[in-house]
Amino acid sequence: MTRTPWIVGVSGASGTPYAKAVISGLLDAGESVDLIISRAARLTLLDEIGLSMRDSHWAEDLTSWLGREVDGIRYWTAGDLAAGPSSGSYPSQGMVVVPASTAAVSGIALGLSKDLLQRAADVTLKERRPLVVVPRETPLTRSTLKHLLALDEAGAVVLPASPGFYAGARSVQQLVDFVAAKVLDVLGVKHELITRWRGELGAAQ
Numbered sequence: 001m002t003r004t005p006w007i008v009g010v011s012g013a014s015g016t017p018y019a020k021a022v023i024s025g026l027l028d029a030g031e032s033v034d035l036i037i038s039r040a041a042r043l044t045l046l047d048e049i050g051l052s053m054r055d056s057h058w059a060e061d062l063t064s065w066l067g068r069e070v071d072g073i074r075y076w077t078a079g080d081l082a083a084g085p086s087s088g089s090y091p092s093q094g095m096v097v098v099p100a101s102t103a104a105v106s107g108i109a110l111g112l113s114k115d116l117l118q119r120a121a122d123v124t125l126k127e128r129r130p131l132v133v134v135p136r137e138t139p140l141t142r143s144t145l146k147h148l149l150a151l152d153e154a155g156a157v158v159l160p161a162s163p164g165f166y167a168g169a170r171s172v173q174q175l176v177d178f179v180a181a182k183v184l185d186v187l188g189v190k191h192e193l194i195t196r197w198r199g200e201l202g203a204a205q
Contacts, residue, residue: 003030003031003032004032004091004092004093005031005032005033005034005074005091005092005093006026006031006032006033006034006092006093006094006095006096006187006189007033007034007035007036007085007092007094007095007096007120007124008022008023008026008033008034008035008036008095008096008098009036009037009038009095009096009097009098009104009117009120009121010035010036010037010038010041010097010098010099010117011038011040011041011097011099011100011101011103011104011117012038012039012040012041012043012044012101012103012104013044013099013100013101013102013104013135013136013137014044014048014099014136015098015099015134015136015161016041016044016045016048016049016099017048017172017173017176018098018099018134018136018161018176018179018180019098019099020065020066021173021176021177021179021180021193022096022098022180022183022184023035023066023073024066024068024180025180025181025183025184025189025191025193026184026189027068027072027073028191029184029189029190029191031072031093031189032072032073032074033072033073033074034073034074034076034084034085034092035062035073035074035075035076036076036077036078036085036116036117036120037053037075037078038078038104038115038117039078039079039115040101040103045065049065051064051065053065055075055077058075059075062075076116077116078115078116078117079115079116080116081113081115081116081119083116085116085119085120085123086116086119086120086123087123088123088126088127090123092124092129093129093130093187094124094129094130094131094132094187095120095121095124095129095130095131095132096131096132096133096134096183096187097117097121097131097132097133097134098132098134098161098183099134099135099136099161100133100134100135100136101135101136101137102135102137102140102141102144102147104117104118104121104133105133105135105144105147105148105151106143106144106147108121108122108125108133108147108151108156109146109147109148109150109151109154110147121133125154125155125156128155130157130186130187131151131155131156131157132156132157132159132183132186132187133148133151133156133157133158133159134159134160134161134179134183135148135158135160135161136160136161157186159179159182159183159186161179162179163175163176163178163179164178166197167194167195167196167197168195174194177193177194178193178194180193181193181194
């Protein structure tokens, strides 16, 4: 039986490795993923990893990006406002927007529903399902701070892409995995992406 999916929205901010790590973590845990990639995120994927994402060849392109089979992923085009995740009656466990651009943050906070990513996030909030927003921008303008506060007040978890160094990371991937681990922790999804702090110097579990 197919598990109720988590929706993952990838917006146009820099930081597609964070999205990859979250998606992989969900799949490794046996979860199902409904994936939405915004039009701006396609440009970021092209810039950051040279991937030209095509709707008609999404499985092939995602396999190339994730480096694994895409069983467990259902792909929805960002322009399809009649897609399943646009309705509150569509079952999902919740949603992660990773990375979250300032445009996506403002659109979700204001309820603009300009594309399926924003609409799915709005639905997630109105249905009182978990929504995790992972902004990757610095510095932050006053308007973005207000929009992030509005999301927090609406029940979303604002989880900046801010990796910790205390776990002794020795690679960029470990720093990426730290952020992905924090996302999965909020969702209650088990993983082994990080060494956890025990409160003792030089000790971890």
